[in-house]
Amino acid sequence: MTGIETTLRLLHDGERDLEQDLLAAAARHHTDHEFHHVALDVxxxxxxxxxxxxxxGRGHGLDLSGPRGNPSPGALAALREKASEALGRRSATGLLLLHDLRDLHLAAARNSLHWEMLAQAAQATRDERLLALVTDCHPQTLRQLRWTNTQIKILAPQVLTSV
Structure with missing residues (x-):
């Protein structure tokens, strides 16, 4: 497997993981409507x-379309939503949200680095299709990073000084 193929696989797995992490965090923090809806969007x-x-990946001989190893069942999502409603806006909920934002930020940063590596490899090999993919997708990953960073800047002072 070439370095490009390895990076495609790592980035694909990273994007799938980030999607699942965002959906889980949105369910956990269902009562924070702004966070919930933005997390679903990103x-x-x-x-x-x-x-x-x-x-x-198919163009590079990879099959990346297999099923997820750990799909989130509907019952678990409903349980998360009920737990979120029961906790409401207590300080423990703020700490949990801050923890989730940190993990989401780190996952988005890892994906951003992989997008950048893929861009450099696409330029080096003059792979216009791969470069177009990176050009389309990487800016959204950077927006995910900015969103989590902004949320951390807003939430951290409130949560960490009130605990």
Whole structure:
């Protein structure tokens, strides 16, 4: 397996993981409507990225379209939502949200680095299709990073000084 193929696989897995993590965090923090809805929106970006990476992978002899190893069942999502409603806006909920934002930020940063590596490899090999994929998708990953960073900047002072 070439370095490009390895990076495609890592990035595909990273985008799928980020999507699932965003969906789980959105369910956990269902009562924070702004976070919930934005997390669902940016999770869609990761789902689209993974689909496009799977398509690009086929051009490199990879099958990246297999089922997820750990799908989130509907009952678990409903339980998360009920737990979120029961917790409401207590300080423990703020710490959990801050923890989730940190993990989401690190996952998005890892994906961003993989997008950058893929861009450099596409330029080096003059792979216009791969470069177009990176040009389309990487800016959305950077927006995911900025969103999590902004949320951390807003939430951290409130949560960490009130605990």
């Amino acid at each position: 999770a869609r970006w990761s789902r689209e990225h993974a689909a496009r990476l799977a398509d690009a």
